Amino acid sequence: MKTSTKVILVFVICQILILVGSPFGYRSGLFDLMTALGGFAIAFAGGALCLLAIIGLVIAGLVRKQPLDKGALIVATVLALVPVGFVLPQLQKANSVPPIHDITTNPMDPPVFFEIKKRRVHALNDLVYGDAERSAEDMEALQDEFYPDLETLLTPLTVAESLAQSEAVLRQMGLEIINVDPALGVVEATDTTQWFQFKDDLIVRIRSESGQTLIDLRSVSRVGQSDLGVNAERIRRFLQGFQSPSS
Known part of the structure; x- marks a missing residue:
């Protein structure tokens, strides 16, 4: 024995x-x-x-x-x-999340990356929303089914205030800030996973429309077909942090 x-x-x-x-x-x-x-x-x-x-x-x-x-x-x-x-x-x-790796609060008009494009030269996943396997419409349907809470955020803050607060929230989340562009109204950042050190990229797009400030996000994995829900959770954490900023 x-x-x-x-x-x-x-x-x-x-x-x-x-x-x-x-x-x-x-x-x-x-x-x-x-x-x-x-x-x-x-x-x-x-x-x-x-x-x-x-x-x-x-x-x-x-x-x-x-x-x-x-x-x-x-x-x-x-x-x-x-x-x-x-x-x-x-x-x-x-088994509980869809096998996708590109999540956004606005599937009809997903934010477009700028500076981060240069850092994804060797990424296995591109930045086209939807592909030959799943169209943009299919992606939207999956998001509506699995992540119905992820929607465009409306805020009374100005674009400049929203930009500054977005950067602060992303830093608190531990993301690396890659680009802050007040003219475009975007903040781009990269998150690195702990075990495999995968790189996931996130963009915050801030626009003023009809007297309101609209904030949309998009989080995309560089590697892997399924993100195991990580991108949706990252967006969710940002939205919660933005609406309840720590002092």
Whole structure:
């Protein structure tokens, strides 16, 4: 029993190393994105397999009345839960959001990027709203279904005041400000994800119309078909922060 427990413990440690090593390998250029995501899948499957093996080992020990290395089993169980607990919510999230990566508060007239275009030369995703797989109308329908709360923000602030507040909110959110253009009424910024350090670009467009100030946003991932809802959540955080600025 002790030998089996040690084998499980070594195996689950390998899954942890795969889980942690996958994003670092991608970021350092050792392998591509699909390989890194495959590493996550392997770590998840390995962690789940370890949990099943631990359950089987405990049952066998109880039936045969053989001593168990309880300390090692507890450690192995905790470690096995790490990849399972990390990857499973991502899989659940992927199944609960549409497989798109370009989100805006105004699908009929999405904001256009300016300065950030220069930084997306090697991006796998372009900045065209809609593509051969999904038209702009399809994108709008998906947004209406999954993100109906994301709409143009009307504010009593002037364009200049809105521009300054937008920049402040984005900085509070931790985004890198790329461009602030008062003439165009836009703020462009880039967000970097923690694990894989993916770059997602966001633009705030501010316009005056019929005596009102209208604020629209667009957040686009440079990599990946599905953003797992990150772009919508980023826009949502901005809207909440803009309407309830911290002092």
